[in-house]
């Protein structure tokens with residue numbers, strides 16, 4: 001077995017309460033690296049097409065990568081995979097914190113669940129052993145309390161869990177850890193809730209095997225030196241991703257008023273979102289496992305209008321964007337409160353903020369009124385209304401119940417033409433980067449077609465075209481996109497780190513090929529579900545149809561068909577059906593899938609038709 | 611000659627607190643002409659936004675001219691009546 005891995009996966013059947021341990025073939029690790037790479041291969045092999053995302057047959061996986069828990073900086077991540085209840089297709093989500101490394105210290109690279117438990121349970125993974133335990137005392141509790149309670153019951157353990165939103169099957173529910181880090185996209189918290197699985201607790205002192213520890217430590221030092229020299233460490237430690245909310249609200253980057261507004265006119269004064277306001281109530285800086293940047297923060301108790309508890313996480317950019325300019329709001333304390341509600345109830349802040357923006361636009365246009373909203377005046381920028389409705393949504397109370405499954409479903413429930421304000425791609429609310437500001441430099445950056453064509457549509461951080469191979473590789477390795485990929489990806493660093501940790505001596509080209517294999521694996525999962533990304537819905541505003549009349553994005557329209565044409569050609573996927581070519585699948589070693597997608601009757605033949 | 615106000619959207623306050631600049635340009639002004647005229651009015655743009663000692667954009671900065679984005683290495687000819695704005699790089703998160 002290659003180093004970097006614990007060499008074992010857990011399979012838990014929640015219906016029968018049976019737990020099995022498997023030692024996968026080395027080729028699974030070599031070819032799919034880890035994280036959602038391994039997740040995609042396992043779900044494709046062990047799950048049928050067409051299962052109900054909230055039913056017993058959907059498999060929910062939580063998987064680390066080879067660099068998770070290693071000395072590689074930012075090697076703190078794990079990923080969650082399942083069929084998404086939000087998009088109906090491939091779903092993945094990614095989170096930092098401490099759980100990923102601890103799952104490995106407990107002896108496992110990943111854990112997969114199927115079935116549905118009769119009663120609420122949690123999985124306790126303890127130094128090479130795993131057992132399901134009763135979670136009746138935790139059901140109904142928020143994520144902070146769940147983490148605290150389990151932390152007392154299991155000293156030196158780390159916990160991931162859902163909150164009431166996941167229990168109540170909100171399709172925008174997240175899986176949380178570290179009181180504010182979340183695997184939030186794709187609604188996978190609802191999958192966990194549907195299985196009556198409240199939490200996973202990991203504890204142990206097993207060491208992650210490292211092929212060449214000396215080389216690995218040297219590479220860590222090299223990375224730290226680079227981070228210090230460039231000033232990145234200091235800058236990022238100070239504000240994290242919360243440092244540019246004001247500028248982005250005006251630059252055209254952050255969507256404004258549900259993607260229909262213009263920052264400089266609709267939120268002319270963005271001083272409330274300034275970086276120093278974002279850290280004004282900071283208690284201390286915190287970070288993921290062994291990360292020298294510690295780019296996150298923990299706030300003191302809210303003592304102003306919004307009384308959130310001490311420990312509420314400092315805001316990240318996506319949350320500032322979603323509950324800020326996208327709702328016409330610049331009151332940072334209200335965003336902190338909304339973020340706290342999302343984190344404690346277990347809801348994705350990107351989706352939740354986008355849903356509030358959608359509801360505000362429906363309200364402003366008379367599609368819904370105070371009578372529908374339980375008396376809450378959802379006008380642009382009304383921060384009290386924003387917080388009140390976020391709480392209702394988290395609890396599925398009153399109008400919040402209508403909103404709690406994302407904008408697409410909410411628009412269907414509301415009717416009256418509400419769908420014209422439901423900004424989503426393939427069912428999921430989009431990340432807070434307007435692709436129009438990037439223009440046709442779309443290859444690796446947010447572009448309209450990236451949101452559209454992604455196997456989990458709406459995600460903003462997985463890039464596009466062949467550049468996505470790099471991000472898939474990064475995610476599969478279990479590393480942080482910011483500190484590992486942005487600052488270390490130059491030259492041969494990634495390849496040297498992977499070789500030092502795993503002992504597989506591979507070129508960068510081979511590693512990128514693995515990233516490409518993962519891109520194909522996620523995609524063929526969707527093809528088998530009958531999903532063609534070219535048929536995904538994407539809201540026309542995202543593409544600048546019609547173009548904005550003024551401001552930074554004036555006149556800009558994205559040609560998503562042209563972008564998709566390029567993307568499909570670059571990946572060697574059919575430009576109409578999006579099926580990967582047989583040659584591509586064979587080149588990637590996905591021979592079984594080549595056989596499935598290209599049976600003899602589908603192969604081009606010479607001569608007259610038979 | 612014609613006068614044009616160029617908006618600068620999302621520019622960090624650390625560079626300048628000005629949000630627009632009025633410049634005088636010849637018909638058919640190129641990107642370098644526009645940059646030179648802007649720099650003459652706001653020298654602080656030299657370095658962070660425009661390359662030091664050159665009339666060129668820094669990487670990832672761009673102009674929006676009538677709905678088309680122009681990065682360093684691209685060029686345009688600006689006429690009176692054209693709309694132009696300076697845009698910042700996208701930041702992550």
Ligand code: SF4
Nearest residue numbers: 287288291295480483
């Ligand atoms: S840079 Fe921030 S998000 Fe990334 S590993 Fe470090 S603390 Fe976590």
